[in-house]
Amino acid sequence: MDFKLAIEDEEFRAEVGEFVESQLPWNWRERAVDAEEPEDAVLVQEFKKKLAERGWLTMAWPEEYGGQAAPHLRQMIFNEEMAYRGVPAGDPGVRMVGPILMLYGTDEQKEYFLPRIAQAEIDWAQGYSEPDSGSDLASLQTRAVEDGDDYVINGSKIWNSAHAGCNWMFMLARTDPDAPKHRGISFLLTEMDAAGITVEKIPMMWDAYRSLVTFEDVRVPKKNLVGEENRGWYVGAALLDFERSGVDRPARAKRVLEDLVEFAKNNRRNGRPISEDPVIRDRLADMAVRIEACRMMCYNVAWMQSEELIPNKEASITKAFGSELMQALYGLGMQIMGLYGQLDPESKWAPLQGRIENAYMRSGGGTVAAGTSEIQRNVIATRGLGLPRG
Ligand SMILES: Cc1cc2nc3c(=O)[nH]c(=O)nc-3n(C[C@H](O)[C@H](O)[C@H](O)COP(=O)(O)OP(=O)(O)OC[C@H]3O[C@@H](n4cnc5c(N)ncnc54)[C@H](O)[C@@H]3O)c2cc1C
Secondary structure, X not given: OOOOOXXXXXXXXXXXXXXXHHHOOOOOOOOOOOOOOHHHHHHHHHHHHHHHHOOOOOOOOOHHHOOOOOOHHHHHHHHHHHHHOOOOOOOHHHHHHHHHHHHHOOHHHHHHHHHHHHOOOOOEEEEOOEOOXXXXXXXXXXXXXXXXXXXXXXXXXXXXXXXXXXXXXXEEEEOOOOOOOOOOEEEEEEEOOOOOEEXXXXXXXXXXXXXEEEEEEEEEEHHHEEOOOOEHHHHHHHHHHOOOOOOHHHHHHHHHHHHHHHHHHHOEEOOEEHHHOHHHHHHHHHHHHHHHHHHHHHHHHHHHHHOOOOOOHHHHHHHHHHHHHHHHHHHHHHHHHHHHHHOOOOOOOOHHHHHHHHXXXXXXXXXXXXXXXXXXXXXXXXXXXXXXXX
């Protein structure tokens, strides 16, 4: 099998790389930015505007909506290059809300939101999970009750990025409490400065925050309902299908592995370079193989999308394998760095500017966010292997 890309694709990859080198407003070799932190969110948004100017932000959108209808592979190369350089350029508006509006939105919604999303003017929070609804999302309790031209919302949404300055939330709310649980849900777009919304920050162990958003009699105009009332479950589930192929994980992992190999070559333990320790060499080599395997899985997902096949179990395999791989990789990094590895980015003694320590803490959430590894395995078992539901 020949995995070589076409010359034009390689040229595009080089162009993206050069653009990042010359335009990125921070040094990606030294600092990891977090698009969900208010300070970094501004920098990331600025950079997205530059991507928008080049048409790269919406390159995969159809031409009728101002995109370039770029092939999935092109989009993947772009995602790979961004992730390799630690640029969180993935935009939920571009990847998920925009395509959903193209499918289910009214003309008015398309006219209002699509150009703003394409220009990186909207920063979205995802309002799916609730304090008592995560894996079993259809059990969500946030209520939206019709009142004149509005819905009135009461309830709460948790673990999202609202604190980072998001100006809109796409959310699921229950519009019919008497219907079977998947059938009484609607998909709404809510402006975050509406009266009655409170955003509380929840500290994470990697020195960052997520949000708990509380809605108290918040009025959302009915024109912000996407798709049919009470059919929002299907809109919300379709949105998840537009999530990325996952190629950002092996791309990020490749860069981390390169950093670790350099570190192992340039640092000594027990009187010799760490890179000469046979156990460390073996584990680094094993990691290189796993990263490449993960990359191929992601390319397979992109290929399926390009053939208009729906990557279902394949996406779950990639998610579970990729997020577990990241945990193992950062765990290995902590082992290689020894006790200094525990210093956080503020310490001048922290190896690799504390990037591994920070990512190690963060990687725990990777097997939970966007569906836990157990849920991914359920999907693989039932939809992939045809096993009966447990
Ligand atoms: C870093 C991070 C970012 C997030 N960002 C967002 C966001 O932006 N917006 C948003 O809406 N949500 C977000 N989430 C929430 C995320 O989607 C949920 O945490 C996730 O779906 C799990 O839900 P839960 O935390 O309620 O755990 P639970 O669903 O209570 O699960 C608890 C444990 O039980 C297991 N379990 C549950 N059901 C089953 C089952 N049927 N079979 C086998 N095992 C099962 C789970 O795997 C898990 O180990 C984020 C979470 C994290 C960690």
